[in-house]
């Protein structure tokens with residue numbers, strides 16, 4: 001795949017970038033640039049995230065993507081990657097802005113994600129020329145582009161004084177709407193989000209709330225639509241799905257809650273897993289996947 | 292003046308005949324022990340001399356030579372004190388030589404003449420019987436164990452004076468703890484019905500027992516992982532007579548048989564601490580003794596906090612798990628101990644222990660993933676089953692009463708599955724579904740058409756490895772056996788997929 005370059009003034013140079021000071025003259029990219037006709041949301045957060053953070057990032061990304069929202073993030077480990085993954089799982093387009101050349105997959109463990117972002121019609125973007133290695137001071141810089149490309153910035157998990165808060169700072173300067181996913185008071189991974197909320201950022205309570213912020217009307221897109229194909233599920237599987245959520249559930253809890261015989265639960269769970277309605281967050285613990 | 296007494300050396304779980312010869316001749320006064328003896332065995336000279344002196348028996352100023360033959364068997368420990376003393380007394384004509392003909396003699400001496408118990412009595416008695424001996428003189432503390440072998444006329448001796456009395460006029464010490472206790476089928480004090488709820492955990496234990504599949508229990512502290520593990524031996528079929536003897540031999544050479552339990556009746560349950568030494572785990576020592584893996588033979592080895600176990604220890608477990616025996620090599624020789632145990636490993640779900648309780652768990656997803664990865668892959672490869680053990684809620688813990696699922700019910704099902712496997716593997720070198728190799732799986736795991744399709748779908752959708760694929764089939768084979776089904780069906784596959792150990 002060829003690396004393409006767009007320069008200020010070119011027809012494909014993102015118009016939205018020219019609105020803000022300090023944007024790069026040139027952008028290198030693989031695949032596509034975000035579609036300016038569509039809404040975009042940035043979802044960023046901690047690298048070492050919790051299971052809660054992972055599920056929220058995936059859940060928000062998937063639901064937004066299902067409504068045609070493009071998801072922008074930085075392809076870092078943790079929340080960034082989960083946001084891209086959530087979007088891909090819902091068949092959406094997602095764009096990664098890197099702190100290194102677009103020809104380098106960093107972190108290297110994200111090679112599969114890197115490939116799938118491109119295969120699914122999204123793009124990999126960078127202001128740094130091909131061959132540029134990642135450097136710590138690159139990351140705050142690329143955050144200003146992530147924010148600028150988006151209509152809204154969602155922080156899922158962030159420690160106090162973390163890179164995600166730098167993104168929020170740029171978003172503030174660029175006049176973007178900032179949302180943070182609330183977490184537990186004593187959880188260091190939520191300290192950054194909670195302090196943002198205290199300073200006036202929106203508390204992100206559901207994907208539908210963000211959709212409204214992005215201009216989708218409430219009745220048009222109400223509560224996050226259930227994955228379209230639940231109608232194909234057997235009644236047992238549908239019943240079990242009802243008891244699954246982003247909270248990991250043990251087999252015991254599912255059996256107790258559903259009052260189904262053990263054998264039925266095994267069948268239902270396997271069906272749900274094969275049809276991607278659930279996954280095991282760790283072996284034996286089932287969480288609902290939203291996508 | 293020459294005399295020879297029959298005794299034994301222990302090698303692995305077997306006893307080899309050792310002949311203790313005493314020769315008293317003119318020469319410089321000395322007391323020499325020769326014949327491939329360890330330092331500790333050589334010290335018998337001092338113990339025997341002192342014990343005799345305390346009985347007012349003074350050795351004449353002559354040259355006393357003790358030879359332990361055959362020379363290619365290494366003699367270790369203190370078990371030869373008593374036969375050496377007996378040989379010396381006979382050579383000096385203090386006791387009649389004929390009194391020790393056809394007799395096995397074993398025991399350690401204290402300086403005051405008391406006789407201390409020694410390990411390996413059971414195999415020694417069996418070897419003596421094979422040699423055609425009729426009588427065994429053993430320490431009083433080993434009397435019950437020796438009697439339980441039901442092979443020889445056993446005399447238990449509490450002191451050196453008892454030996455002299457027996458040899459001189461046939462007097463036997465009385466009121467020794469009897470070993471004749473009937474081999475009663477002791478009731479298991481611990482029953483699965485003590486655990487309320489936890490149906491899925493009981494189901495996993497049932498499958499593990501039925502196919503002898505190693506099992507990994509994951510759950511927060513206090514969730515009852517060890518409670519479940521402890522009850523597993525009780526749902527395995529009772530040991531056969533041969534198996535009881537085989538396990539008792541192990542406990543005999545480990546010196547763990549007592550007057551109260553002179554024979555191992557029940558399947559062992561061992562739960563060593565995860566920081567125990569490699570030698571205590573797999574066995575060893577200058578005179579190799581069985582480790583925990585061998586003490587668990589035909590029973591359950593429970594390793595709690597598996598991710599916290601030092602990698603070195605885990606490494607030592609790898610080969611025994613594969614071979615079901617362990618070979619311990621020491622200078623010039625090696626011994627083999629059996630170790631066909633069911634491994635039940637337990638772990639917290641994450642470093643802090645509280646996942647999936649997101650209100651308490653402070654771990655990142657990476658912490659959680661890395662936690663299982665601390666267990667070395669070759670060990671995980673040998674573990675077919677995994678189940679979550681959910682935290683017991685307060686009500687379930689304190690409601691009291693008994694659960695409807697009892698150990699007796701589970702045992703009946705396991706016996707049925709054992710019977711299926713016995714028939715199936717009649718002409719195979721394996722006994723259990725857990726031992727099925729990739730090569731044998733197609734032959735022994737026929738699938739219904741629907742089951743085949745489901746497994747295929749799972750294989751593709753879950754990106755299973757070949758190992759994961761075979762693991763599902765082994766577990767499904769056992770589940771089908773529990774159903775008395777020769778064909779593996781859809782329901783067996785879906786259950787196996789859930790309970791499979793993922794890594």
Ligand SMILES: [Zn+2]
Nearest residue numbers: 641643652654
């Ligand atoms: Zn934790």
